[in-house]
Amino acid sequence: MRLTGEFFCRDVLEVAPDLIGKVLVRNKTMIQSRYLITEVEAYRGQEDEACHARFGPTSRNAIMYDSGGKIYVYLVYGIYWMFNIVTGGFGMPQAVLIRGISGYNGPGKLTKALEINKDLYGEDLSVSDKIWVEQHSKKHRFIQTSRVGIDYASEPWKSMPWRFILQP
């Protein structure tokens, strides 16, 4: 069963751990692939110094201000596409960075494998025929750590335990 707006429009700190163990489905031309979501990070609002919304709305982060379920994609280091799912209600800039799926560890590696790039910016996961997330009956456990690659942020944001990893 596909997850819709009701699931994604909650606060990012509820959605992020809830995404662990859910199924990411990618529909390419002829082939449909399914992956377990194994690692995510939460980015929460303008006050979160690690969040792309920390300087307010810009052309890049505009979609983060939309209601939950949209896709936020951006390029880092001129090389890697980062795949994020917007959460929260309209006007609340939040997103979950998908850092790992079954078979691929690392946010840059999974976007390359699934061919996720700027073309999917703004795509709505609740209606898209290209990509969506499905419920998974099994119950999953996870561990929490601080987020990676955000040394530019200061405390307490740098140390917030907003990285969620599937417990094997």
Added chain:
DNA sequence: AGCAAGATCGGT
């Protein structure tokens, strides 16, 4: 208009 820096990764 210019420029520093980046939610990474793979190779030394």
Added chain:
DNA sequence: CCGATCTTGCTG
């Protein structure tokens, strides 16, 4: 530890 590589957004 270092370089790749280029868009973004801040600064002036």
